Amino acid sequence: MSATSSDGSSEGSSDALNRWAAVVVSFNYGDLLEAAVRSVARDTSAGEPDIVVVDNASTDGSAARLRAAMPEVRALDAPGNVGYARGANLGIAATDAPVVAVLNGDLELKPGVAGAMLAALAADPRLGAVGPRVLNLDGSTYPSARSDPGALVAVGHAALGLVWRTNPWTRRYRQLDVDPDESRSVDWVSGSAMWLRREALDDVGGWDERYFMYMEDLDLCWRLRRAGWHIRYEPAGSVVHVQGASTAKRPYRMIAEHHRSVWRFARRRYQGWRRILLVPLAPLLLLRCLAAMVQHVVARPRVPRVTG
Numbered sequence: 001m002s003a004t005s006s007d008g009s010s011e012g013s014s015d016a017l018n019r020w021a022a023v024v025v026s027f028n029y030g031d032l033l034e035a036a037v038r039s040v041a042r043d044t045s046a047g048e049p050d051i052v053v054v055d056n057a058s059t060d061g062s063a064a065r066l067r068a069a070m071p072e073v074r075a076l077d078a079p080g081n082v083g084y085a086r087g088a089n090l091g092i093a094a095t096d097a098p099v100v101a102v103l104n105g106d107l108e109l110k111p112g113v114a115g116a117m118l119a120a121l122a123a124d125p126r127l128g129a130v131g132p133r134v135l136n137l138d139g140s141t142y143p144s145a146r147s148d149p150g151a152l153v154a155v156g157h158a159a160l161g162l163v164w165r166t167n168p169w170t171r172r173y174r175q176l177d178v179d180p181d182e183s184r185s186v187d188w189v190s191g192s193a194m195w196l197r198r199e200a201l202d203d204v205g206g207w208d209e210r211y212f213m214y215m216e217d218l219d220l221c222w223r224l225r226r227a228g229w230h231i232r233y234e235p236a237g238s239v240v241h242v243q244g245a246s247t248a249k250r251p252y253r254m255i256a257e258h259h260r261s262v263w264r265f266a267r268r269r270y271q272g273w274r275r276i277l278l279v280p281l282a283p284l285l286l287l288r289c290l291a292a293m294v295q296h297v298v299a300r301p302r303v304p305r306v307t308g
Contacts, residue, residue: 020050020100023092025087026054026058026063029058033062034062034066037053037066039108043109043115046114046118052076053066053073084212085209089207102193104193104241106241107239107241109239112237113132113237113238117234126228127232128196129196129220131195132195132238133239146186148188151277152169157173158281181235188221214257215262255289259285
C-alpha cells in the first residue's frame with residue numbers, strides 16, 4: 001500500500017515523488033545484467049535509485065557475478081523462473097519508493113532518463129505509468145508506445161503482421177506514423193522500461209502474475225486506464241534495449257508464450273456479447289503461432305523478431 005507522510009498526504013502524490021527505485025527482472029542475461037545495473041546506478045538525475053534485482057532462477061551465473069561485482073545492490077532470488085510479472089511484483093514489494101521503474105536486464109539507461117520520467121510523473125498527478133524512448137542497438141527507435149488494439153486492428157495485425165509488417169493495422173497499433181520525438185499520451189508503453197507511480201500500482205493490484213511473458217504490460221496499462229490513470233510516452237529520456245537477449249535461447253517456447261498471452265488478454269477484455277469475437281480469434285492465433293515458428297525455422301535470425 002502507499003506510504004503516508006506525517007502530514008497525512010499520500011507519498012504517491014505529485015509533490016512527494018522524491019525517491020525512486022529500479023526493479024530489474026533478470027533471467028540468463030549473462031554479462032548484460034551487470035552492465036544494465038551499472039547504467040541504472042549511474043543515472044542519478046532523479047537522485048540515487050534503490051536498486052532491486054530479481055533473478056528468475058538463472059542458470060548462467062549472472063546473478064552470482066552481479067553479487068560479487070556490486071555487493072551494494074540487493075539481489076533477490078525468485079522461487080524459480082516465475083515470469084516477468086511476478087518478478088516485477090516481488091521487486092516492487094521489496095522497496096517503498098513512491099516511483100518504481102520496472103526494467104529488463106538487457107537495457108542501458110541513457111543519462112537523465114530517470115529525471116525525465118519523474119518530471120513527467122510530477123507534472124501530472126494522474127499519470128500512472130510513463131515510458132521512455134526505447135532505442136535498438138543500431139540507434140533506431142523501437143515502437144514502444146502503442147495503441148490499444150481494438151478488434152479490427154487486432155485481427156489485421158494478427159493476420160498480416162508477420163508477412164506485411166507495414167500494413168495499415170500494424171502501423172496504427174504500433175503508432176508508426178507518429179513522430180517518435182513527440183511526447184504524448186498513449187494507450188500503453190513497453191514493459192521493458194516503465195516508470196510507475198506506486199499509488200497507481202496499488203490501485204489496480206500490481207502486475208497480473210498469470211502472464212508469464214508478453215502482454216503483461218498492455219494488461220497493466222489497460223487496467224490503469226480503466227481506473228482513471230494516464231499513460232505517457234516521454235522521449236526526453238531514452239534507453240537502449242538488446243532485443244531477445246534472453247528469449248533467443250528458447251525461441252519456440254517464447255513464440256508460444258506470446259500467443260498464449262494474447263489469448264489470455266483477449267479473454268479478459270472481451271466480455272458480454274463481445275465474447276463472440278473469441279470464436280474466430282482462437283484459430284487465428286493458433287495459425288499465427290505456427291506461422292511464426294515456421295518463419296523462425298526458415299529465417300533463423302540471430303535474434304528472433306518481435307512478433308507483437
